[in-house]
Amino acid sequence: MGQEENIALQDEGLSAPSGLFEHLNHLQRLNTLNVLDAAQQRQAKTYAPSSLGLLKQPTGADWQEYVTDLGQRSVLFWDTLRQRGDNTLAHERAGYPLLLKFNHETLVAGEDLLRPVNYSLLQILAGPGQRLDSKKQPVIIIDPRGGHGSGIGGFKQDSVIGESLRAGHPTYFISFSHSPRPGQTLADIVEAQARFLEEVSARHPASAKPVVIGNCQAGWALMGLAATRPELPGLIIVNGAPLSYWAGVNGRNPMRYTGGLLGGGWMARLGSDLGNDRFDGTWLVSNFESLDPANTWWGKYYHLFSEVDSEAPRFLDFERWWGSPTLLNGEEIEMIVDDLFIGNQLSGGLGRKSSGLDLKRIEVPVVVFCSYGDNITSPQQALDWITDVYPSDLALQNAGRTIVYLRHASIGHLGIFVSGEVARREHRELLGAVDTINELPGGLYEMLIDDLPENSDTPYAVRFERRRIADIHGKVQPPRDDDREFALVERASDFNNTLYDGFVRPWLRQLINEPTAEMMRKAHPFHQQQVMWNSLNPALWWLAGSAAQVSKDRHPASPSNPLLAWQELFSNQVQDALNGYRDLRDAAQEMSFYGVYGVLNSLAGNTPGRDLQAHARQHDKVLTQRLQDALPLGGLMEALIRILFLLGRDSDEPGKQSVEKLILQLQVLLQDYSAEPLDLRETLRLQKLLVATHPQESLHSLPLMLVEPEERQQVLAAVANLLPELLTSGADNPFWCELHTLLDVPLPGFSLTQPSGEADVVVEKIPAITPEPIKPKTPVVVPEPVKQKAPVVAPEPVKQKAPVVVPEPVKQKAPVVVAEPTAPVTPTKTRKPAKGKKGAKKPPAP
Numbered sequence: 001m002g003q004e005e006n007i008a009l010q011d012e013g014l015s016a017p018s019g020l021f022e023h024l025n026h027l028q029r030l031n032t033l034n035v036l037d038a039a040q041q042r043q044a045k046t047y048a049p050s051s052l053g054l055l056k057q058p059t060g061a062d063w064q065e066y067v068t069d070l071g072q073r074s075v076l077f078w079d080t081l082r083q084r085g086d087n088t089l090a091h092e093r094a095g096y097p098l099l100l101k102f103n104h105e106t107l108v109a110g111e112d113l114l115r116p117v118n119y120s121l122l123q124i125l126a127g128p129g130q131r132l133d134s135k136k137q138p139v140i141i142i143d144p145r146g147g148h149g150s151g152i153g154g155f156k157q158d159s160v161i162g163e164s165l166r167a168g169h170p171t172y173f174i175s176f177s178h179s180p181r182p183g184q185t186l187a188d189i190v191e192a193q194a195r196f197l198e199e200v201s202a203r204h205p206a207s208a209k210p211v212v213i214g215n216c217q218a219g220w221a222l223m224g225l226a227a228t229r230p231e232l233p234g235l236i237i238v239n240g241a242p243l244s245y246w247a248g249v250n251g252r253n254p255m256r257y258t259g260g261l262l263g264g265g266w267m268a269r270l271g272s273d274l275g276n277d278r279f280d281g282t283w284l285v286s287n288f289e290s291l292d293p294a295n296t297w298w299g300k301y302y303h304l305f306s307e308v309d310s311e312a313p314r315f316l317d318f319e320r321w322w323g324s325p326t327l328l329n330g331e332e333i334e335m336i337v338d339d340l341f342i343g344n345q346l347s348g349g350l351g352r353k354s355s356g357l358d359l360k361r362i363e364v365p366v367v368v369f370c371s372y373g374d375n376i377t378s379p380q381q382a383l384d385w386i387t388d389v390y391p392s393d394l395a396l397q398n399a400g401r402t403i404v405y406l407r408h409a410s411i412g413h414l415g416i417f418v419s420g421e422v423a424r425r426e427h428r429e430l431l432g433a434v435d436t437i438n439e440l441p442g443g444l445y446e447m448l449i450d451d452l453p454e455n456s457d458t459p460y461a462v463r464f465e466r467r468r469i470a471d472i473h474g475k476v477q478p479p480r481d482d483d484r485e486f487a488l489v490e491r492a493s494d495f496n497n498t499l500y501d502g503f504v505r506p507w508l509r510q511l512i513n514e515p516t517a518e519m520m521r522k523a524h525p526f527h528q529q530q531v532m533w534n535s536l537n538p539a540l541w542w543l544a545g546s547a548a549q550v551s552k553d554r555h556p557a558s559p560s561n562p563l564l565a566w567q568e569l570f571s572n573q574v575q576d577a578l579n580g581y582r583d584l585r586d587a588a589q590e591m592s593f594y595g596v597y598g599v600l601n602s603l604a605g606n607t608p609g610r611d612l613q614a615h616a617r618q619h620d621k622v623l624t625q626r627l628q629d630a631l632p633l634g635g636l637m638e639a640l641i642r643i644l645f646l647l648g649r650d651s652d653e654p655g656k657q658s659v660e661k662l663i664l665q666l667q668v669l670l671q672d673y674s675a676e677p678l679d680l681r682e683t684l685r686l687q688k689l690l691v692a693t694h695p696q697e698s699l700h701s702l703p704l705m706l707v708e709p710e711e712r713q714q715v716l717a718a719v720a721n722l723l724p725e726l727l728t729s730g731a732d733n734p735f736w737c738e739l740h741t742l743l744d745v746p747l748p749g750f751s752l753t754q755p756s757g758e759a760d761v762v763v764e765k766i767p768a769i770t771p772e773p774i775k776p777k778t779p780v781v782v783p784e785p786v787k788q789k790a791p792v793v794a795p796e797p798v799k800q801k802a803p804v805v806v807p808e809p810v811k812q813k814a815p816v817v818v819a820e821p822t823a824p825v826t827p828t829k830t831r832k833p834a835k836g837k838k839g840a841k842k843p844p845a846p
Contacts, residue, residue, distance in 0.1 A: 020594075024594060024598065030250060031251055035583045038579070046576055056565075063563065073305060073306075077304060077305045079547035080308065082533045085531045085535075088324065088530045089536075091324050092324070099149065099155045099321050100161075105125065107121045115192070117180070117188050118176050118180045118184065119174055119196075120174070121196040124164075131168060132171075134170065134207065136170065137210060137211050137434060138207065138210040140196070140197065140200055140213065141171070142212065142213065142215070143173065143176060143215070143218060144219070147284025148281065148285050149322070149326060152321065158424060161173060163424070167428070170207075174218075179326075186336070190221070193222075201232070208438075209232070211234060211237065211434055215241070216241055216413070216417070219239060219240065219243070220242060223236070223359060224357050227359050227360075227362055230364070231363075235438060237430060240374055240416040242381045244385045244388060245341050248378055248482070249380060250590070253380070254291075255291060255376060256486075259489055261593060264493020264494070266493070266496040268337040268338075269330070273512060274512060275512075276517035277509075279327065279333040280524065282521065288376065291375050291376070292375065293582055294578035300315075306567070347359060347388040360399060363401075365401075366402070367437060368403070368404070371409070373410040375412065375413060390469065392620050402440050402441070404444075404445045406446070408426065425460065446465050447464055485597040485601060627690060632701040638705060639702055642698055644722065646699060647735065700742070703742060712744070
């Protein structure tokens with residue numbers, strides 16, 4: 001198989017100076033096409049024949065009806081904004097309480113920990129008619145702290161918390177308060193969340209380790225926690241989390257250019273200094289809103305205006321949460337910007353800096369949920385960490401990790417967490433598939449949710465399809481290696497940060513105190529638009545009473561009124577104009593980014609890009625050589641596990657193969673085995689990888705692992721005890737016959753002339769494997785201990801069975817699998833460990 005099938009392909013970097021000009025020309029053509037195509041699609045939708053068919057000439061009665069409805073809707077609209085201001089002020093006066101629609105109690109308060117933090121562990125209580133199953137895996141939802149208020153995971157019923165309760169899982173929520181504790185750092189938060197996971201596991205000793213769900217910022221923080229403490233989670237689900245921030249596609253994902261265009265992370269330092277060493281999350285929220293001006297400046301308000309009778313409660317609920325941004329300590333925001341957004345140090349990878357976290361240490365399955373409509377976390381930013389950590393399919397297979405990804409076609413960033421439709425579909429099916437995901441063999445999978453007909457028992461069908469690393473990008477491949485430009489952004493950011501720390505920060509911190517910082521937070525335009533319309537405004541003394549009167553005497557326009565269609569057309573034209581402005585702005589930002597940092601890259605010597613294909617080829621070459629060397633090494637335990645994997649390689653059972661379930665019984669058979677548990681896991685991983693990558697060589701090297709006849713009989717007897725069906729139908733299993741022929745052991749219980757009753761007696765006399773033959777610590781069973789333990793598998797029963805399995809039937813079966821294939825395996829280097837008595841060499845771990 002060519003390496004192109006194993007890694008995510010990327011085009012070769014273009015050489016300077018022509019490479020830079022070619023790339024800029026490519027971007028110009030690409031963005032021009034994108035802008036024109038988007039404008040054409042919007043115009044086609046706005047002026048669709050179905051819409052134009054509704055544009056009729058209104059009558060006088062239509063005008064009278066519409067004007068009355070327009071005036072009433074206007075009063076109700078402005079009154080809703082007044083209620084939003086009142087709610088925001090009330091929320092501030094109450095100390096920014098957590099906005100959850102579910103009853104809960106605090107189990108562990110972060111402020112009581114040795115290193116206090118503003119996080120707490122909550123237990124979500126079951127609602128009326130809900131019953132929780134204590135045997136199910138507990139679910140922990142971590143609230144994202146990305147600038148907005150707390151409670152995104154459960155501020156309405158159709159949410160991640162609601163779906164977890166509906167599925168019967170004991171549910172917990174890690175929330176945060178508005179203000180961080182003095183001196184709080186990201187490391188303190190990691191330690192606190194680890195303490196929370198330990199508490200949940202201790203409360204459910206009889207169930208599996210908890211399923212931990214992290215949204216957005218909580219997603220990348222959760223991955224760091226799992227890499228630091230891999231023993232804590234049982235399953236990880238990250239939703240819309242940027243794990244590889246430099247990743248993206250030209251013509252899309254404009255937010256990744258923001259750090260470079262602003263000169264790096266110095267503005268985060270400025271924001272924290274202006275906030276008296278606390279960064280106002282309002283800046284992050286307003287930056288998010290600026291990505292979609294059509295929705296921010298018009299769309300969400302028009303939706304409220306046009307559906308004010310039914311939309312007001314939902315609008316107020318969302319704005320109560322959205323309009324109460326949180327605060328971050330200066331050290332927190334600086335580390336987030338410098339290490340994640342600018343430095344891209346979470347996933348590391350070839351030629352990149354690393355934050356010290358190794359995502360390879362994550363042992364449990366990881367599920368990544370992302371969306372093509374997400375303008376904050378694109379699918380590339382959510383998934384490219386996989387290619388950074390595991391450059392090829394063989395690398396992922398060697399690690400034995402299970403990674404599942406789920407991609408939505410169009411939902412936006414916030415919709416991943418707060419959309420009721422997404423909660424009822426994607427999140428419900430994710431939680432319903434927890435057991436299946438835990439049973440998946442190691443590898444990369446895509447989770448697909450199919451809509452079923454309305455008359456079906458269930459609305460959706462979930463399936464998991466194997467994918468290659470190259471499938472992560474789908475049909476859209478990155479056109480070039482962008483690491484060169486983004487690496488220059490990091491260097492420029494370090495330089496600007498040094499200038500700021502030396503010339504601005506010393507005197508600015510002396511000018512700012514807490515009252516000044518609070519005044520600037522209150523004066524922020526985003527905050528003002530939330531509270532400007534409130535009952536304390538004397539200009540609105542009439543609004544509440546008028547709205548109450550309008551509600552009593554409401555006369556909405558008929559849906560068939562043609563003026564409503566004209567109103568909709570006007571709104572669509574406004575949004576089209578704002579979307580056009582956004583497209584032009586994003587295109588200009590991308591051109592400016594590559595124009596500035598492309599030139600700097602040329603002046604700096606045109607640093608060569610990463611050769612990911614060469615890196616993957618070298619990685620696979622080294623790993624393949626190690627696997628070849630490990631083929632003939634091992635003893636009884638390794639041979640037994642390898643045979644079980646060989647028997648189950650063609651299994652059609654969904655989920656993990658049945659052989660893997662049988663291997664779990666080895667923990668009972670090896671209960672007196674004195675090696676560490678990690679040795680058994682490593683042996684399972686190595687033998688499974690050998691069987692997957694070298695199935696024939698794994699089989700033909702078994703005689704080199706089992707030199708003595710007693711060893712071969714012992715291992716085959718153990719396999720027969722674990723798979724009793726082989727005693728009755730083994731003669732029909734070609735591999736089972738081939739295995740006996742290869743190891744030169746007569747096939748037990750099979751004779752063409754033997755009566756059935758005698759066969760049953762033979763089956764009962766098959767020796768059972770016991771822990772004693774596998775007691776030595778070294779996995780390679782040397783000849784002397786086997787001979788000492790020969791009484792366990794006594795030679796007499798073997799001799800008694802010799803007449804039962806006569807030589808003639810064996811000779812008849814010999815043509816099925818002959819012994820010649822063992823010739824390619826050279827025993828020169830490999831028989832020494834098997835013959836060694838106590839200095840046996842342990843198989844290398846690739």
